Amino acid sequence: MSNTFFNIFPNENFIDLCMYQFGYEQCDPGHSFGPATRNHYLFHYVLSGTGTLMANNSKGETRTYSVKSGQGFMIFPGQINTYIADEQLPWKYMWIEFDGLRVKEALSVTDLCKDAPVYHSHSKELREKLADEMLYIVNHPQESSFHLIGHLYLFLDYLLQSAKSTKLVSSGRMSDYYIKEAINYIEQNFQNNISIEDIAAVCGINRSYFGKIFRNSIGRSPQEFLMNYRMVKATELLKLTSLSIADVGSAVGYENQLHFSRAFKNIYGVSPREWKNQNK
Template identity: 30%
Template structure:
């Protein structure tokens, strides 16, 4: 990492925006997510090149903003759902007019190493494309992904690492498809799990169902990359590793509700849910009933 490049941890400080919530203490792999409060007053910031890819999703009131790139000024009124995307290694200049209103943008910083992992697992040569600087583009699908990540941040990671990693992969693949010089679609994987590898992964899930399992942990069982593992698992099983784990936890809880007298809160923790309310939410979604109704 070049010493003159800005690290994402300094981003909110450079913009002088009060930090509302951050994923810094949550050990999310390759991604930093923060929501800040943008001041109502005029501000101006000239940022050196970022060491990470930076995505800003506009939330809140419409905001007039000026950006300079290629020595030209670009003006825009940012609306809910608009985004700004600055690839790593590119400096930027920002100016917000005094508007008397505040907004609460969501900052998402992605490590280049993560992008490379996803690209290679998707059969792309990471040297054959570059990300494109984007300013004020409306992208509802990207906005929806961002809102799911923000909801998970606000819940303090209630759904677990697998869920965050799945959302992160969806985000990266969306950026690769729509915000890069990539001209061909992401290739589908021709390789498949062997039956032994698939069974090893499933056995591991059942053995450690009470853990906060991660893609990296599951992938290490069969010695392949996390992104590749997620793709092959879904290809073989028809659902993502995260959804498979949730279903197995609900099935185990259903069995314990009928066979034991344990409190529902204790059952929730024993099968790997973060709380009784998380168990109830997923239980009702998959069975149409609450744990209390089943008992």
């Protein structure tokens, strides 16, 4: 490996879990980055050496952490942070920036949060498997996006297993069941004229309570999740088929082409036709 390696992932509109960039660096003594914020989750794993992380907690107060070999740190979306390599023993680390509709829910089973951003594994074996998956991704940027996303899922699985919260109550909480039911219903019926009331009814709970537990678990409202899901499906159809804009809109649950185009532009910043021309 060279001293620094960096690669941007070609975003293929993966919805549940997506990667944005990844890399590796042997830092110079005192090398620093920040203060900065990220739009997505950014995880660093320290292979050797040591350094300091300064990051805002959930109250916006700056906290300082020492992070050494075998540990890691998570930077959360919108969190102000700075990290600095030690002057005598600078760290060598790998990183992956990732996000997705189910990432917040997944990380909720760990102790990792803005108030506790340092990764401590309770299993040497799982920690090594996590590092292996990160190394694989860093060393195989030429592989297909589906191949790399497969390894990102394995990385996330080892992260969740190795950092599982000791304070976690039963994972069979009813709210988890409702969220799974809701997402399954959306995945199977997004092309139909479904409402949030319909989804809540399938779960057997009222809309207000459903909206609250959905946002707490997923990090966005049911409406936002449904619209995002439909728009990702729309980009697949625009890219892979010769369907008209109206037919694509209809296929993802919008009978009115104007409503579809407006919703699409809200998400992607351009009209469906412009997006199609840019992504031929």
